[in-house]
Amino acid sequence: xxxxxxxxxxxxxxxxxxxxxxxxxxxxxxxxxxxxxxxxxxxxxxxxxxxxxxxxxxxxxxxxxxxxxxxxxxxxxxxxxxxxxxxxxxxxxxxxxxxxxxxxxxxxxxxxxxxxxxxxxxxxxxxxxxxxxxxxxxxxxxxxxxxxxxxxxxxxxxxxxxxxxxxxxxxxxxxxxxxxxxxxxxxxxxxxxxxxxxxxxxxxxxxxxxxxxxxxxxxxxxxxxxxxxxxxxxxxxxxxxxxxxxxxxxxxxxxxx
Amino acid sequence: xxxxxxxxxxxxxxxxxxxxxxxxxxxxxxxxxxxxxxxxxxxxxxxxxxxxxxxxxxxxxxxxxxxxxxxxxxxxxxxxxxxxxxxxxxxxxxxxxxxxxxxxxxxxxxxxxxxxxxxxxxxxxxxxxxxxxxxxxxxxxxxxxxxxxxxxxxxxxxxxxxxxxxxxxxxxxxxxxxxxxxxxxxxxxxxxxxxxxxxxxxxxxxxxxxxxxxxxxxxxxxxxxxxxxxxxxxxxxxxxxxxxxxxxxxxxxxxxx
Numbered sequence: 001x002x003x004x005x006x007x008x009x010x011x012x013x014x015x016x017x018x019x020x021x022x023x024x025x026x027x028x029x030x031x032x033x034x035x036x037x038x039x040x041x042x043x044x045x046x047x048x049x050x051x052x053x054x055x056x057x058x059x060x061x062x063x064x065x066x067x068x069x070x071x072x073x074x075x076x077x078x079x080x081x082x083x084x085x086x087x088x089x090x091x092x093x094x095x096x097x098x099x100x101x102x103x104x105x106x107x108x109x110x111x112x113x114x115x116x117x118x119x120x121x122x123x124x125x126x127x128x129x130x131x132x133x134x135x136x137x138x139x140x141x142x143x144x145x146x147x148x149x150x151x152x153x154x155x156x157x158x159x160x161x162x163x164x165x166x167x168x169x170x171x172x173x174x175x176x177x178x179x180x181x182x183x184x185x186x187x188x189x190x191x192x193x194x195x196x197x198x199x200x201x202x203x204x205x206x207x208x209x210x211x212x213x214x215x216x217x218x219x220x221x222x223x224x225x226x227x228x229x230x231x232x233x234x235x236x237x238x239x240x241x242x243x244x245x246x247x248x249x250x251x252x253x254x255x256x257x
Numbered sequence: 258x259x260x261x262x263x264x265x266x267x268x269x270x271x272x273x274x275x276x277x278x279x280x281x282x283x284x285x286x287x288x289x290x291x292x293x294x295x296x297x298x299x300x301x302x303x304x305x306x307x308x309x310x311x312x313x314x315x316x317x318x319x320x321x322x323x324x325x326x327x328x329x330x331x332x333x334x335x336x337x338x339x340x341x342x343x344x345x346x347x348x349x350x351x352x353x354x355x356x357x358x359x360x361x362x363x364x365x366x367x368x369x370x371x372x373x374x375x376x377x378x379x380x381x382x383x384x385x386x387x388x389x390x391x392x393x394x395x396x397x398x399x400x401x402x403x404x405x406x407x408x409x410x411x412x413x414x415x416x417x418x419x420x421x422x423x424x425x426x427x428x429x430x431x432x433x434x435x436x437x438x439x440x441x442x443x444x445x446x447x448x449x450x451x452x453x454x455x456x457x458x459x460x461x462x463x464x465x466x467x468x469x470x471x472x473x474x475x476x477x478x479x480x481x482x483x484x485x486x487x488x489x490x491x492x493x494x495x496x497x498x499x500x501x502x503x504x505x506x507x508x509x510x511x512x513x514x
Contacts (some may be wrong), residue, residue, distance in 0.1 A: 021419040046333070047303030047367040049261040052366035054456070054464040074468075076303070076368075078465065084451040108382055109499055110304040110373075111333075123448050125363055157510045161503040162447075184499040184508045189421075191380050199311070207311040210330075210337065237508060239501030242366055243443040251441045254416045 005031040005093035005157055008121075012042040012080045012100065012113025013069045013242035014045065017120050022142040023131065026149050027096060030157070035060070035068035036082040038075060038113075040220070045113040047120070048074045055082060075117035083124050094157060095121035098131035099149070101140050105170050105224040106134075106190040106216070109238055118166035119240050120213070134228055135173040144176040148233055160241060161237075168236040172194040172228050182233045188223035190216040261416055262288040262350035263376050267335045269299040269357065269370025272319060272327045276356035279399040280388065281320050282408050284353060290324035292317070293339040295332060295370075299504070302370040304377070314338060315471035320401075323346040332374035333408075340381050351414060352378035356406070358397050362427050362481040363473070366495055375423035376497050384418040386410065391485055392430040401433040405490055409439070418494075424492040432489070439490045443503045445480035447473040 007027045011020040015037040016108060027033045057070040069086060071078050085188045097117035104112040120127035131149055133140055152169060161167060169189075172179060194212040198209075201207055203224075216225045227234035266283045268277040284290045296315075313329040322423055326343060328335050336352060354374035359371040366457040371387045378385035388406055392395055409426060418424060425444075429436060451469040473482045486493035508514075 001274030008314075040400050041309060044306045045303070046305040046373065048305040049301045049303070049368050050467060051301040052298060055453075055465050056462075056464055062327045073494065075469065081453065081465070084469075085453040103319055106495060110376065110380075110497060111306050116303065116367075119367065155512050159513075162501065162507050165501045165504045169432045172511065184503065184505050184512075184514065187498050187501060189498070190421075193462040194337045196312075196338065196342040205313075208338070208342065209311050210307060210334065214342075235508065237501040237504035238499045239504070240364060240367060240445050240499070241446070241501075242497070242499065244422045244494040245443065247422045247496070248443065250419050250439050251492065251494060255412050255441075255442065257439050 001165045006090060007031040007033050008082050008092050008095045009033055009118040010037050010075055010097045012038065012045060012075045014041045015060060016187040017101065018139065019101050019142060023096060023099050024066055028066065029150065030153060033066045034082065034087060035063060035066060036071060036078040036086060038078060039070040039072055039230050040073055042113040044111050045074045045116065046111050047116040048078055049076050050074060075113040076120040077170040079119045079120040081119050087204055092126050094126040096127050096131065096153065099133035099142055099145060101138065102128065102136040103134040103170055104168060105234060106188040107229055109168055109187060110124055115166065115168055115238065119238060122164055122240050125163065127156055128157055129167040129169055129230060132170045133173065134170060145171050165239060168238050170224060170228055170234045172231050174231055178231055179233060180231045182235060183227040185227050185234045187236050188216055188221055188225035189218040191223055223235050258475050264288040264509060265349050265352045265353045266290055266292045267294050267332055267352065267374040269295065269302060269332045271295050271298045271505040272317060274358065275396065276358050276399060280353060280356050281323055281472055283403055285323065286407065287385060287410060288485050291321050291339065291344060292320060292323060293328060293343060295333040296327040296329055298307050298410040299331050299370040299419055301367050302331045302373065306333050307331060312338065324432040333377040336374050344365050349383050352383050352385040352412065353388065356399055356402060357389035358395060359389065360391040360427055361489060362485055363445040366425055372425055372495065375391060376495060379421055379423040379497050382420065384413055386413055386426055387422040388432040388456050389427045390430065392429060416514060422494045422496060424475060426497050427481060427491045428487055431488055435488055437488045439492060440484040441505055442481040442491045442493050443479055444485050444493050445482035446475040446481055447471060
């Protein structure tokens, strides 16, 4: 029997969330699973790392017959800890992150802790996938995602992921029958249009809640937003090289350097 | 007399840091300055935003004759608050972030709160620059950076920054005379090689410090790391579209979608 692949599972909603539990159950069908996940919700943490405080790391018995650790840090910290401390010396075959409770399409990739775990893995040259379900509910229904996630994960292990790329997979909040298929997409040009909700606490002090609406400016039919709106699963290959290469010549031409 | 440009200043080292004070003094020579900066150090916060807690925002008198606010949130929060709350309805001509106490070359752009303020501005279609001095000292000497920062900022206002791009400017820790000039660069392929320093607290509990060394794998002479090592100021145009466009066709060819 060939050796089972070593799969690291992390997320940003925290180790007790329903989404990571569902992902662990899927991955147990494919490989040897190790979980390193935050001990508290880390949504919106982007690619934050913990450098001003020490990290706490404890073994967890939360998953049935799976080695798991909960960590006081961010999703990116969890991947660093797994790679350079917990699994030091072992080859991790794949990192999967999620399943996120909520969409991570378009610019949300920048704010997403789920995707930062995947991007951190890409930096470490470990193939990685972030999975998100476009349903923000704490008690979201994940059962219809299993076969799609299983298929995408098997393809990643069999056919590989281009070097330096993390896959950003978003799954529509639809029944299995209503999902039309999978599209490889680009990140849509869209943004969050913020509104700050100002309130007063019981002591008379003002505070603000960050809120807002997602606004898509992109009419393309090759984007992740289009795919989700049209009942497809979107896969965006995310590159951690953020250089705007086309802008190098523009700046060299237009600026007096 | 033409109207002065409206310049928003933020950072990640916090509103009391030496770097932001230096940047404010430079920007006062060019425009109307408004500061919105974190009330505590936010290094390594990446593109984190605050969604689980409300934000606190207070006026600050820390800068001489400059309107300033300190915020309980992250650098990205500060830009959102400035654009959609404090300066709502006004056109911000430029966002500058920094001066960071320490390098933000290569992949550090992903972990950098300084750069997340600049990238958030680019998402909002506001031209932006993050400035970093390659000196981590809390009491770093910034005086030699003034003329370079003044020149780069004036060029950004005069010649513009390509749409959707934030500039990542790193300045070597050298005397003014030793700095050879400015190079437009790409992000070097490099990473942090982590080491976890495990210790025991006075109560017998283990904790870990994230530490490590920066390792450059990139031999190119067009990178930000090369520029800094060769006494040039590096400017990387940073694109918030993280799609690895070249990988779309690879995945379509090699995967069974």
